Amino acid sequence: MPTQTLPEVDAVVVGAGFAGLRTIHLLRQLGLSMQVFEAGDDVGGTWYWNRYPGARTDTESWAYCFSFDRELWQRWDFRERYTAQPDVLAYLRAVADKHDMRRHIRFSTRVDGAYFDEATNRWTVTTGDGLQITSRWLITGLGWLGIAYKPPFPGADSFEGESYVTSQWPKEPVDFAGRRVAVIGTGATGIQVIQSVGQVAEHLTVFQRTPNYALPGRNHALGPEQQQALRRDFENVWEKTFNHVFAFPMEPANRLGAQVDDAELERVLEAGWEAGGFHYIFETFDDMLVDQRVNDAASEFVRRKIRAIVRDPATAELLCPKTHPIGGKRPPLGNFYYETYNQPNVTLVSVRDDPIQKITPTGLRTGTAEYEFDVIIYATGFDAITGPLASMNVHGVGDRTIAEQWAQDPKALLGIASPGFPNLFAILGPQAPFASHPPVIETQVELIGKLLAHAIEQGAERVEATEEAARAWSEQCDTILNATLLPQGMGDRPWFLGANVPGKKPSTLCYLGGLGSYRAAVDKEADGGFPGFTLSRSPVPA
Structure with missing residues (x-):
């Protein structure tokens, strides 16, 4: 049972790494109120938790950052070709401090449930320390590698x-x-x-x-x-x-x-x-x-x-x-x-x-x-891509959990929205581009911003990916994968195909068409008035 109910906000954001910080910037631009929850005691997300010896990026440092803040980018001290973990964390702290983002974040607070109310078209989010909050929109920035997989070795x-x-x-x-x-x-x-x-x-x-x-x-x-x-x-x-x-x-x-x-x-x-x-x-x-x-x-x-x-x-x-x-x-x-x-x-x-x-x-x-x-x-890997959100106890339409749905059919239109989970946008969800994360995150957050602005303009209270559009996107991901040689590696259990965790159904968990092609698909969806989504003006009758 919740011990404290927080005031309702327009959006709840889960995570304060690259995705969460970029989302804070977006929601401010839209004039929406928000509450951000972060399990760690500081910003950083993946780069807060993964502080093991030798941790560093494998993308050049000057592209493993944000493009939206040119001033910070041009004065930042990119000390190495590939940024070490402490320097990535320092950069994210600098972004949060420069833009006064911490005031929106509750640190050391882990979300343990989210429930969609079909009568009001709102999400109720609960935390492990007894907080409860309601919002119209739920945006998750959990990353792909947030749930470690540790083989159950006896002893x-x-x-x-x-x-x-x-x-x-x-x-x-x-x-x-x-x-x-x-x-x-x-x-x-x-x-x-x-x-x-x-x-x-x-x-x-x-x-x-x-x-x-x-x-x-x-x-x-x-x-x-x-x-x-x-x-x-x-x-x-x-x-x-x-x-x-x-x-x-x-x-x-x-x-x-x-x-x-x-x-x-x-x-x-x-x-x-x-x-x-x-x-x-x-x-x-x-x-x-x-x-x-x-x-x-x-x-x-x-x-x-x-x-x-x-x-x-x-x-x-x-x-x-x-x-x-x-x-x-x-x-x-x-x-x-x-x-x-x-x-x-x-x-x-x-x-x-x-x-x-x-x-x-x-x-x-x-x-x-x-x-x-x-x-x-x-160093045994992760329950990657679907694992972080599936472990968060998210209940959508008909009380179906996203873990149940993704276990059989892990599809998400443009890598952000799954049918049956209205008003939920998962940054770096399944079938997002398999590419360096910060540029993908910026692209997806910009897409979510255009979609929210469109919904607000239309007076919509409910935004949901259609089954047809999500299926078509999933089939496109399959087609691209099967045009490559990558399926030849399935016997070696690649994590980006969900094959590394026993009992997890291997599937096409990434869009392999490249970020440039993905951005073209995003522009087509936005310029066409978001035909892959259903927007509703009034609540669904109880």
């Missing part, structure tokens, strides 16, 4: 050492010096942890199920001359970013691997590897993810690099991905990741064919060996 609670989940890292530094450390998982997070912890631990043992194509990040400090050049390039940076398939500040390759010979393939791939980051995929060949020959060449190129870098041949082969195409799992960036395995204090253990059976009081046991540790770090 996990029996471990007598220290254990950590990367997305729930303590604020206080953890000292690994002189300690035996296990890292379970080699996705993007695991790779960042391994690079950092391997430098200080007495011994680090990495447990890997599926090797990844880790691309060299080539991170570096940005000098004053580079920063000055960036500040002069504001329009160009954002034009490239908003039109790029993955929302990176890059130009398309304008080159097809299908049209060049093997020698030219090799030359261009080498240049992309040296450029670092996702330039290897997006500035080499535009057909890398759809042409088998080009993808095979790019995949084998990375495997040759691994074999050249890692001195021990057996370890090198374990690190070589051979069961999915490059792109079939989201490639992480490494900064001397493969070189880490040349250190005498780092050991790689494959659990693909010899999985972890049990966590013991002193470490863990596979089917063939037992290991002792002082610390175990779980």
Whole structure:
């Protein structure tokens, strides 16, 4: 039962990361009242919680921010090519402070339920500490990676050492010096942890199920001359970013691997590897993810690099991905990741064919060996995309929960609105663009703003995605996915297809057509008067 009912507002916003802060700015522009709830004790969202060693972006820092505040962008100190977690958090704090956003936010307050009233067309939102509030609109900014997936290893609670989940890292530094450390998982997070912890631990043992194509990040400090050049390039940076398939500040390759010979393939791939980051995929060949020959060449190129870098041949082969195409799992960036395995204090253990059976009081046991540790770090991924909102206990029309609906049919028109859940807009919902998040967030918040303005102008009290439009968008997402080579990676359980969590139905959870094409679809929907949504002027009869 609620212990306190707050005054009704026009909109409740859940989350105070990139999405929540951008939404505050939007709602102010529309003149709407709001209440924002944030589970953490500060702004930051994903970048508040994921403070594990080595955490940083894999998008260039000058595009992992907001475009709406040009003044802050042009005076911000982008210290590195890829921003470290403390600097991302500092940037979001600066945005919140500059725009006086904190006054709208209740921190340390976790939303535990939302219920749509069909008689009044309003949402009632409840929190874990007994608050209740009613609003016309409910906007969630929970991100894709808000719910950690920790495999239910038997005996996990029996471990007598220290254990950590990367997305729930303590604020206080953890000292690994002189300690035996296990890292379970080699996705993007695991790779960042391994690079950092391997430098200080007495011994680090990495447990890997599926090797990844880790691309060299080539991170570096940005000098004053580079920063000055960036500040002069504001329009160009954002034009490239908003039109790029993955929302990176890059130009398309304008080159097809299908049209060049093997020698030219090799030359261009080498240049992309040296450029670092996702330039290897997006500035080499535009057909890398759809042409088998080009993808095979790019995949084998990375495997040759691994074999050249890692001195021990057996370890090198374990690190070589051979069961999915490059792109079939989201490639992480490494900064001397493969070189880490040349250190005498780092050991790689494959659990693909010899999985972890049990966590013991002193470490863990596979089917063939037992290991002792002082610390175990779980970098085992997330119940991604649908997990965060599905876990929030959201009840729509007919009291159906969004968890029930998405378990069978996780579709959302333009990645923000699901049929049966009127007046609910989920930023980065299922079938949103698979791209760097801040530019996607800005695009989706602008879409929500146009839709709300249209509803207010029409006097509408209820806005709901139609089943037909949501189905058509979902089918378009399927069509694009199936035109690529990415489904070949399904056996390696890619999280962006919902395949990494046992019992979760694999499905097309992302729009893979690129941010530029997505923005064109958004403009078409808005310019056409939002034909994919039903707007109602009066409440539905009880």
